[in-house]
Amino acid sequence: xxxxxxxxxxxxxxxxxxxxxxxxxxxxxxxxxxxxxxxxxxxxxxxxxxxxxxxxxxxxxxxxxxxxxxxxxxxxxxxxxxxxxxxxxxxxxxxxxxxxxxxxxxxxxxxxxxxxxxxxxxxxxxxxxxxxxxxxxxxxxxxxxxxxxxxxxxxxxxxxxxxxxxxxxxxxxxxxxxxxxxxxxxxxxxxxxxxxxxxxxxxxxxxxxxxxxxxxxxxxxxxxxxxxxxxxxxxxxxxxxxxxxxxxxxxxxxxxxxxxxxxxxxxxxxxxxxxxxxxxxxxxxxxxxxxxxxxxxxxxxxxxxxxxxxxxxxxxxxxxxxxxxxxxxxxxxxxxxxxxxxxxxxxxxxxxxxxxxxxxxxxxxxxxxxxxxxxxxxxxxxxxxxxxxxxxxxxxxxxxxx
Amino acid sequence: xxxxxxxxxxxxxxxxxxxxxxxxxxxxxxxxxxxxxxxxxxxxxxxxxxxxxxxxxxxxxxxxxxxxxxxxxxxxxxxxxxxxxxxxxxxxxxxxxxxxxxxxxxxxxxxxxxxxxxxxxxxxxxxxxxxxxxxxxxxxxxxxxxxxxxxxxxxxxxxxxxxxxx
Numbered sequence: 007x008x009x010x011x012x013x014x015x016x017x018x019x020x021x022x023x024x025x026x027x028x029x030x031x032x033x034x035x036x037x038x039x040x041x042x043x044x045x046x047x048x049x050x051x052x053x054x055x056x057x058x059x060x061x062x063x064x065x066x067x068x069x070x071x072x073x074x075x076x077x078x079x080x081x082x083x084x085x086x087x088x089x090x091x092x093x094x095x096x097x098x099x100x101x102x103x104x105x106x107x108x109x110x111x112x113x114x115x116x117x118x119x120x121x122x123x124x125x126x127x128x129x130x131x132x133x134x135x136x137x138x139x140x141x142x143x144x145x146x147x148x149x150x151x152x153x154x155x156x157x158x159x160x161x162x163x164x165x166x167x168x169x170x171x172x173x174x175x176x177x178x179x180x181x182x183x184x185x186x187x188x189x190x191x192x193x194x195x196x197x198x199x200x201x202x203x204x205x206x207x208x209x210x211x212x213x214x215x216x217x218x219x220x221x222x223x224x225x226x227x228x229x230x231x232x233x234x235x236x237x238x239x240x241x242x243x244x245x246x247x248x249x250x251x252x253x254x255x256x257x258x259x260x261x262x263x264x265x266x267x268x269x270x271x272x273x274x275x276x277x278x279x280x281x282x283x284x285x286x287x288x289x290x291x292x293x294x295x296x297x298x299x300x301x302x303x304x305x306x307x308x309x310x311x312x313x314x315x316x317x318x319x320x321x322x323x324x325x326x327x328x329x330x331x332x333x334x335x336x337x338x339x340x341x342x343x344x345x346x347x348x349x350x351x352x353x354x355x356x357x358x359x360x361x362x363x364x365x366x367x368x369x370x371x372x373x374x375x376x377x378x379x380x381x382x383x384x385x386x387x388x389x390x391x392x393x394x395x396x397x398x399x400x401x402x403x404x405x406x407x408x
Numbered sequence: 409x410x411x412x413x414x415x416x417x418x419x420x421x422x423x424x425x426x427x428x429x430x431x432x433x434x435x436x437x438x439x440x441x442x443x444x445x446x447x448x449x450x451x452x453x454x455x456x457x458x459x460x461x462x463x464x465x466x467x468x469x470x471x472x473x474x475x476x477x478x479x480x481x482x483x484x485x486x487x488x489x490x491x492x493x494x495x496x497x498x499x500x501x502x503x504x505x506x507x508x509x510x511x512x513x514x515x516x517x518x519x520x521x522x523x524x525x526x527x528x529x530x531x532x533x534x535x536x537x538x539x540x541x542x543x544x545x546x547x548x549x550x551x552x553x554x555x556x557x558x559x560x561x562x563x564x565x566x567x568x569x570x571x572x573x574x
Contacts, residue, residue: 292553303549358497358548358570366552375552381561383536389564390533 010284012051013095017103018043018080018087023349028339029279031286032298034352034368035343041288042124043087044343045255046080046148048286049119050106051096052253056117058109060151064138072107079107082144116250120155120239121148124257124288126231129153133206133219135160156234164197164237165204171195171233175242178325181277184270189229189263193217206230228262229271236274239283246281254283260291268293273318273329280332292370298338299355309334342368417531420455420479420487423524427516429458429477438476442494445543446478447573455479455487460513472508474516477525480537480574488532489525490541490574497544497568503556506542510563513540533564542568 010027014020020040025031033041050057057079061068068074073085080087088103095101128149129136135157141150164170171190172182186192194209198216207216208226219227235256239248259275260268268291278285287294297317304313311330320326342350342363352364359365366372424431435443437457448454456479464473474493481487493509496502517526532539540563548568550557557567 296551296553299551356548357551358544358568360570371552374557375567378552378557378561378567381558382564382566385562386533386539386564387536390530 015093028337031339039343053117055115072104075107081146119253122256123148180325188266225262418524452574455481474513489528494543497548500556540565544568
């Protein structure tokens with residue numbers, strides 16, 4: 007039996023996808039090719055009952071109306087995603103969105119997937135966390151649920167402590183150091199409870215007042231909810247993983263970040279893998295694929311944890327070595343979602359592959375390839391240009407002289 | 409100049425004779441294992457080839473020598489040269505080796521004996537044809553967005569290819 011294989015046919019913008027997940031699965035592709043719908047479908051397939059229970063808990067009841075549920079889960083307008091010839095399979099078991107739109111009767115109803123959505127910045131409006139009920143019908147479930155998790159974490163667990171980053175009992179020094187350096191630049195992330203509202207601010211060294219959310223950089227606004235999600239996934243106190251959670255989906259982890267920041271986020275992804283989570287990313291970042299390519303090559307060429315540490319410029323701490331060791335032992339997959347095409351497996355990421363989809367990494371380095379080719383051509387043309395005779399140059403001053 | 413236009417330029421054969429580099433008909437000078445990777449359309453023919461590496465092996469044993477020159481021509485008699493270097497692309501460190509070979513080749517093209525080859529090289533550049541081609545077998549680990557790929561482009565060398573078509 008195929009393990010962790012999701013097949014979708016003609017569902018919303020997804021034409022044909024047949025994906026077998028690795029320990030880390032990366033999906034790439036232009037906008038509106040169905041990446042997000044695919045990832046949301048993965049969560050629905052694995053967490054059907056947990057999702058229905060969350061809606062019920064918040065008094066959102068669909069009364070068995072599939073369209074109502076699908077609009078509430080995927081987002082308004084997605085009710086028509088399921089068509090006559092649509093098909094859905096998980097590990098060869100046939101399913102349908104209208105069936106999944108009805109609650110099941112399973113005993114084990116716990117969620118297995120933690121989904122960090124692309125719209126995560128909306129979970130911290132003005133630096134204040136948002137709970138499930140503050141969103142509207144038609145806002146994607148993944149955003150509403152992620153927001154509510156972050157809300158509970160900040161308002162309850164961290165609300166009393168005040169300081170969110172750095173946190174000595176969350177993430178080790180190998181991970182905290184690059185976050186501090188590349189994402190917060192030495193500032194502290196704290197909960198400011200002034201005005202009877204718990205609001206996130208950045209404490210910049212030398213400044214009395216905390217920097218409000220609206221004054222943060224775009225990258226800090228994007229990264230902070232992601233960090234909080236990772237705090238939730240990596241509890242302190244010697245607990246390695248959240249109970250029941252097996253999968254972590256992160257949409258566009260690179261959002262708003264400089265490549266140094268992206269590299270830091272990738273370290274956090276490796277930490278999730280080390281802890282045994284299966285991770286699925288969607289991305290438009292070549293840095294993400296650079297990492298996957300490097301790790302695949304390390305695996306193929308007997309690379310070691312030291313190579314991983316060199317790639318990420320990590321020291322020789324035990325935690326860094328553990329991270330590197332885990333990374334070289336994992337299975338990596340990359341899939342390309344393209345418009346009007348079947349989803350293609352480009353896991354090899356071979357720059358010399360016959361398939362342009364693979365050699366150009368799903369279009370992510372297509373422009374770089376073209377740039378190189380065109381520059382080489384222009385360089386050659388420039389070098390072959392006719393050289394003006396010296397006599398012409400010598401004459402010029404005389405002609406302009408009064 | 410538009411590709412295909414007739415002009416008074418040297419032939420590949422004449423250029424090889426003046427440079428005292430033995431010419432072989434067609435792709436003959438190219439090692440058999442690489443010939444299949446060099447393809448031509450029905451309009452372009454390989455008029456001859458030279459093995460620069462072998463020609464200078466004894467005289468310059470320690471130099472980073474470029475491998476082959478390929479004479480290409482159209483039916484109207486216009487000819488140009490493409491310089492082909494089969495070389496591993498297994499890591500970005502190979503880029504520096506290719507550029508060292510290119511330095512060697514360009515130094516040769518500045519010598520009076522190579523004036524006709526230089527003219528045929530210029531013709532290739534004007535034709536917007538491939539001038540310097542890095543052929544590889546096995547793994548390619550030169551990513552298009554790497555610093556080394558940009559260094560190649562700035563010297564007029566395209567990214568390594570498994571096959572080249574003219």
